[in-house]
Amino acid sequence: MTRRYPEAESETMTSPETLDSLNRLLGPALKSRTEFRDETTFTIAPENLREAAKFCRDELSFDYLIDISSVDNFGEEPRFEIVYELYSMKLAAHLRFKLAVSEEAGAVDTISDIWPTANWHEREIFDMMGIRFNNHPDLRRILMWDGYPFFPLRKDFPLEGLPSEMPDVAFTEAAPMEGGPFVTMPSTATTKDREPRARPPEL
Amino acid sequence: MPETRPAAYDSKIEGNVVFTRLDAAMNWTRKNSLWPMPMGLACCAIELMATAASRFDIARFGSEVMRFSPRQCDVMIVAGTVTYKMALAVKRIWEQMPEPKWCIAMGACASSGGMYRSYAVLQGIDQLLPVDVYVSGCPPRPEALLEGLMRLQNKIEGERSFVAQKPALVRELDEALA
Numbered sequence: 001m002t003r004r005y006p007e008a009e010s011e012t013m014t015s016p017e018t019l020d021s022l023n024r025l026l027g028p029a030l031k032s033r034t035e036f037r038d039e040t041t042f043t044i045a046p047e048n049l050r051e052a053a054k055f056c057r058d059e060l061s062f063d064y065l066i067d068i069s070s071v072d073n074f075g076e077e078p079r080f081e082i083v084y085e086l087y088s089m090k091l092a093a094h095l096r097f098k099l100a101v102s103e104e105a106g107a108v109d110t111i112s113d114i115w116p117t118a119n120w121h122e123r124e125i126f127d128m129m130g131i132r133f134n135n136h137p138d139l140r141r142i143l144m145w146d147g148y149p150f151f152p153l154r155k156d157f158p159l160e161g162l163p164s165e166m167p168d169v170a171f172t173e174a175a176p177m178e179g180g181p182f183v184t185m186p187s188t189a190t191t192k193d194r195e196p197r198a199r200p201p202e203l
Numbered sequence: 204m205p206e207t208r209p210a211a212y213d214s215k216i217e218g219n220v221v222f223t224r225l226d227a228a229m230n231w232t233r234k235n236s237l238w239p240m241p242m243g244l245a246c247c248a249i250e251l252m253a254t255a256a257s258r259f260d261i262a263r264f265g266s267e268v269m270r271f272s273p274r275q276c277d278v279m280i281v282a283g284t285v286t287y288k289m290a291l292a293v294k295r296i297w298e299q300m301p302e303p304k305w306c307i308a309m310g311a312c313a314s315s316g317g318m319y320r321s322y323a324v325l326q327g328i329d330q331l332l333p334v335d336v337y338v339s340g341c342p343p344r345p346e347a348l349l350e351g352l353m354r355l356q357n358k359i360e361g362e363r364s365f366v367a368q369k370p371a372l373v374r375e376l377d378e379a380l381a
Contacts, residue, residue: 144323145288152322161322172287175320182320196318 019095025055041096046108049099053084053111062086062095065115068122070129074155078102080131084111107132128153145170229364233277233303234356235265240276240300242293245283247310247342259345264352273299278355279332280348284312285325294331303368305359307351308334311341 019040023030031043044052056062064087071081084097101108110133112119122133123142130151133139140146147166150157160175179198187194239261243251255261255269270276273296285293297306308328311317314337316326328334335358338351366373 143288150322157322159321168291170287170291172322173326175316175322175324175326177320180320182318 019060022052022055022060026052039094039096041098043098043100046099046101046105049084049097050109050111050114052097053114056086056095057114060088060095061090062088062093064089065111065117065121066094068118068125070125070131070153072129072153072155078105080106080129082108082125082131101131106130107134109134110136112136127151130154148172225365226363227360229368230360230362233364234359236268237264237266237278237305237352237355237359238268238270238276239266240273240279240296241269241271242279242281242296243283244281244285244289244293245312247282247313250342250345250348251280251282251309254345254348259349261349261352264349264356266352273297274301276300277303278305278307278352280307280309281313281328281334282309282342284317284319285328286323287325288323290325290328290331293328297332303364305335305355306332307336307338307348307355309338309348309351310343311339314339317341 019033022042023033026042026044026048029045029048031045033043034041042052066085066087067083068085069083071083073079073081078100080101080103082099082101086095086097087093088095099108108131110118110122112122112133113135119136119138120142122136123138123140125131126133126136126139127141127143128151141148144152145166147169149164150162152161158174159181160177161172163174164170164172177198182196182198184194184196241248241251241255253259255267261267266278273279277300279297279300281293297304306328308314312319312324313328314334316324318341320326325331336351336355338347340347343351
């Protein structure tokens with residue numbers, strides 16, 4: 001990892017010892033902590049999200065929320081997973097939070113008051129995955145239109161889509177798959193062999 | 204068979220009179236001043252811009268007047284991916300264009316949905332509007348779009364514009380001549 005701020009070198013805030021303060025804050029609420037290539041991932045309970053987020057921003061100088069993403073582990077319980085990717089400008093270090101959301105709960109607290117950029121990230125997750133965010137100031141769909149009845153990034157939603165109709169607003173139809181989906185094979189073969197072709201999903 | 208009579212009425216301008224069919228004259232003016240509605244929605248729009256710019260110079264075919272108001276346009280060039288969210292907006296703009304109007308579907312996405320066989324993309328703009336010319340390519344080169352435009356011009360040449368435009372007047376004339 002390259003450090004852009006020499007003074008951060010002396011503080012070595014990203015060292016495991018510093019993050020121990022987060023460990024202590026969370027206590028038994030911390031489910032796991034993993035290190036991979038100098039990046040730390042905390043798996044926490046949804047109830048502790050806001051507490052941990054505030055602590056990371058105010059005490060540990062993680063001032064930049066890079067992204068929030070969601071994962072659908074369809075068929076497993078809990079079904080959904082939300083990943084918060086934090087970055088500290090001061091320390092030039094990454095930190096990741098993961099939390100599991102069951103389908104029944106289907107909601108976590110918003111952090112859009114802690115990092116305003118979370119507003120649209122959370123709207124996108126709501127739009128695509130159908131996870132709600134408690135106390136979000138403006139939880140509307142962001143990519144699809146208001147009234148679209150599905151959550152397209154869920155694993156049980158077919159790639160070709162489902163028909164829907166909102167008069168004068170928008171409509172959708174299932175796309176013809178023609179033997180698809182059309183997927184690229186990872187290989188070192190020529191472009192002709194690698195190009196997307198209709199391949200059954202099991203291959 | 205109507206009898207032919209000498210039509211010239213003034214020897215001074217006699218040499219400057221050209222006889223033609225009304226359709227041919229209308230089509231000639233229409234096809235050489237096709238004002239495009241640039242419906243640029245994706246990367247095809249970049250090629251559309253290149254087509255309009257100096258190297259390829261769509262002005263050679265009378266179509267340099269890109270109008271951003273549909274009320275002043277003759278041909279809608281749908282250049283790019285039409286999502287379902289955009290689809291009815293495209294149709295609305297199409298409906299605001301005055302007749303006569305034509306449509307060029309530029310590129311794979313506008314023609315058929317292209318590589319986007321997905322929940323979000325309309326599988327070809329011809330599901331919403333009548334398309335006159337499809338231009339293949341992803342994106343098509345400017346030459347391909349110019350070829351498409353020339354094909355559209357050929358198509359316009361063969362149209363029966365007067366009959367299509369003024370059916371009532373044609374009926375009146377027919378009755379008067381009968």
